[in-house]
Amino acid sequence: MPKQILIIDDEKIVCDMAQRILSQEGYEVEAFIDSTQALERIRGKKFDLVITDLKMENVDGMDILKEVNQRYPDTKVIMLTAYATLDAAIEAIRERIFDFFPKPVKIEDLKRSVKKALGF
Amino acid sequence: MTIRNRIIIAVVIQAAIICLICVFVYLSFNTVLSKLGVIEIIDDLNISLLEVRKSEKNYFLYGDVNALKEVVERGEEIDTVIQSSKADILKSLGPGTFNTLLSNLNKYLDMAREVLATKKTPVKFEEEFRNLGHELTRLSEVLLKRERRDVNRIISTSITRLIASLGMVLLFQLVVWQYFSHFLIKELAIMGNLIQMVSQGKLHEVAKQTFSPKNEIDYAIKALADMARELEKREAVLLQSEKLASLGILISGVAHELGNPLNNISLIAQGYLGLYDILGDGEKKNFMADVLTQTERISRIINNLLDFSRQKKQELREYEPEDIVERSIALVSNQIKISNVKLHKFLQPDLPHVYVDAPQIEQVLINLLINAIQAMPAGGDLTIDVGQDMTNGNLVVKVKDTGAGITKEDLPHVFDPFFTTKGTKGTGLGLSVSYGIIQQHHGDIAVESEEGKGTTFTVKIPIYQPKEREGDAQADIDH
The missing domain is CATH 1.20.1330 (f41 fragment of flagellin, N-terminal domain)
Known part of the structure; x- marks a missing residue:
């Protein structure tokens, strides 16, 4: 069964592109522009990996990270952000984050990180 | 003579x-x-x-x-x-x-x-x-x-x-x-009017008084007009320097805001190259269209900033308050995003129009919003409430934060020039300039604050009443 990946970013292009590229790699990918809907989805389904943006309207990346950690301790979280500050990185690390990418993201790096997160 | x-x-x-x-x-x-x-x-x-x-x-x-x-x-x-x-x-x-x-x-x-x-x-x-x-x-x-x-x-x-x-x-x-x-009463009345206009901040009206002086009072009037011209120049410089100070704060937010479209372009390019062999012509076209959209987004961000930074002559026009408020919020939206502040916006529908210099009013609102965000370093709620005064219909904009508040000792001085509680980070000109701008618009700006609970700034601006305004302008010319 292919690994389940959830992508959350309020930038549609990030969702589309990541979904497309990771699907190409053989993963089963769901993408949400609306983080509130994504949170609902997490509550209903376990994913192997969640890739989320940090700064989003309403529910932000840190909320998603906390929710995932609480519900599914073995689900990995990769965080992307255009607002990469040291404070944000430290907070993310404290919440057991798997990887942290400042935008612009290199697809090859992301693919490598995803592979690592899913144990290949 | x-x-x-x-x-x-x-x-x-x-x-x-x-x-x-x-x-x-x-x-x-x-x-x-x-x-x-x-x-x-x-x-x-x-x-x-x-x-x-x-x-x-x-x-x-x-x-x-x-x-x-x-x-x-x-x-x-x-x-x-x-x-x-x-x-x-x-x-x-x-x-x-x-x-x-x-x-x-x-x-x-x-x-x-x-x-x-x-x-x-x-x-x-x-x-x-x-x-x-x-x-x-x-x-x-x-x-x-x-x-x-x-x-x-x-x-x-x-x-x-x-x-x-x-x-x-x-x-x-x-x-x-x-x-x-x-003769003397007439001349002194002219001078009195001009002095009053200076005190009301109508420097431009006074500065444009150009005539060849014929007597001692004319010389005094001319000196007054010269003074107003100098003050006007200085005021413009002050306004601009204060704006540039706000811009310095805004620029970190804007730099971050550029991160998203740049990332998008980067992703599209990487996707385009990586998937080149399997992409159809239509998809390739879409990819390029997306790049264009993102570059437009970048230039819009930069233009907004440039627009704000540009020095303009005061120009009163009729505006919808919603537009001014939205543009102000747009410029600080990144500041809000990168801080832990939550923005709550209340806009009363069908607000009456105002007759203002929009960039100046935006400068005031941006100033208040930045102050509010900076007052809540650990996060909090920023509320902007736009409505109408029930008694006279004036536009009322309230900017409220849940920050540390202002001490009783500091509160009477917040509109004083060069007064700042931000140490070297503040110029102490933001609120003083805002006060000047609102005064020039015949409006009012006031502050309420409670230590530990937060601060509310209230800006009142007269609504647009075409006839009254024309009369005002006529009266100004008559002076």
């Missing part, structure tokens, strides 16, 4: 009038004095004649020859007096009467001398002699009466003329006073 010259002219004219009056009075007194001299002589003459007549009477009553001698002696004295005062008496009596007087006197004396010499009294001597004597006293009395009448006439005309001249001086004074008060 300068006021100094006007005053000099008025004083000179007045002095000239007074001098003329003095000369006239002097001449009148002189005439009266000479007349009085003549009267004295004539009076003496009159008394002497009466004495002569008394002696004449004694002669006829008692036949005393000595009395007749007295008549001749006194008569000769009278003749001497008449000869010595001939000019004055001639002027008063005229040559006809004067000659009659003189010839009568001589005839009278000749008759007396003849009687004394011959010691004989001719027939009808008494009657003729008495008649002549009587005629002499009559003439002398006529002379006295005329002279007295002349003096009275001269004095009364002098009084009339003096009163008339005093009246003229007073009238002239009144005219001069009226002229100066009217």
Whole structure:
């Protein structure tokens, strides 16, 4: 069964592109522009990996990270952000984050990180 | 003409009038004095004649020859007096009467001398002699009466003329006073209006007063206009420097905001290259279209910032308050995103239009929003509430934070220039400039704060009332 990946970013292009590229790699990918809907989805389904943006309207990346950690301790979280500050990185690390990418993201790096997160 | 010259002219004219009056009075007194001299002589003459007549009477009553001698002696004295005062008496009596007087006197004396010499009294001597004597006293009395009448006439005309001249001086004074008060009051009123306009911040109206000064007050007005021009320049510099300070804060947010579209372009390019072989033509086209959208997004972000940074002349126009508020929020939205602040926006629907300089009002709102965000470093709620004042319909914008609040000691000083609680991070000009901008818009800005709970800034701006505004503008021109 292919690994389940959830992508959350309020930038549609990030969702589309990541979904497309990771699907190409053989993963089963769901993408949400609306983080509130994504949170609902997490509550209903376990994913192997969640890739989320940090700064989003309403529910932000840190909320998603906390929710995932609480519900599914073995689900990995990769965080992307255009607002990469040291404070944000430290907070993310404290919440057991798997990887942290400042935008612009290199697809090859992301693919490598995803592979690592899913144990290949 | 300068006021100094006007005053000099008025004083000179007045002095000239007074001098003329003095000369006239002097001449009148002189005439009266000479007349009085003549009267004295004539009076003496009159008394002497009466004495002569008394002696004449004694002669006829008692036949005393000595009395007749007295008549001749006194008569000769009278003749001497008449000869010595001939000019004055001639002027008063005229040559006809004067000659009659003189010839009568001589005839009278000749008759007396003849009687004394011959010691004989001719027939009808008494009657003729008495008649002549009587005629002499009559003439002398006529002379006295005329002279007295002349003096009275001269004095009364002098009084009339003096009163008339005093009246003229007073009238002239009144005219001069009226002229100066009217002229000075008019000029001072112009200056007063301009000073008031400076205090109301209508520097531009005052600065555009250009005219060539003609008097001292004009020079003062010109100096005032020059001052307003300088103030206007300085105000523009202050406004701009404050804006640049806000811009410095905004720029970190904008730099971050650029991260997303740049990441998108990067992702598209990487996807395009990585998936090149499997992408259809349509997809490739879409990829490029997306790149264009993202570059447009970047230039919009940069243009917003440039727009805000640009120095513009104040320009009042009709605006929808929603637009101004939304544009202000857009510029600080990244600040909000990178902080832990949550924005709550309440916009009353169908707000009335305002007549403002939108970039300036945006500057005020951005200032208040940045202050609010900076007041909540650990996060909090930022509320912007846009509504209307129930009493007068004015637009009311409330910017509320849940930060540390302002201490009671600091609160009265927040609008003072160079007052800051941000240490070296603040210029202390933000709220002072905001205050100035709102004042210029005939509005009001106020602050309420509670330590530990937060701060609320309230901005009130008059709503757009076309007719009233036009009247205002007209009144300004009239000044």
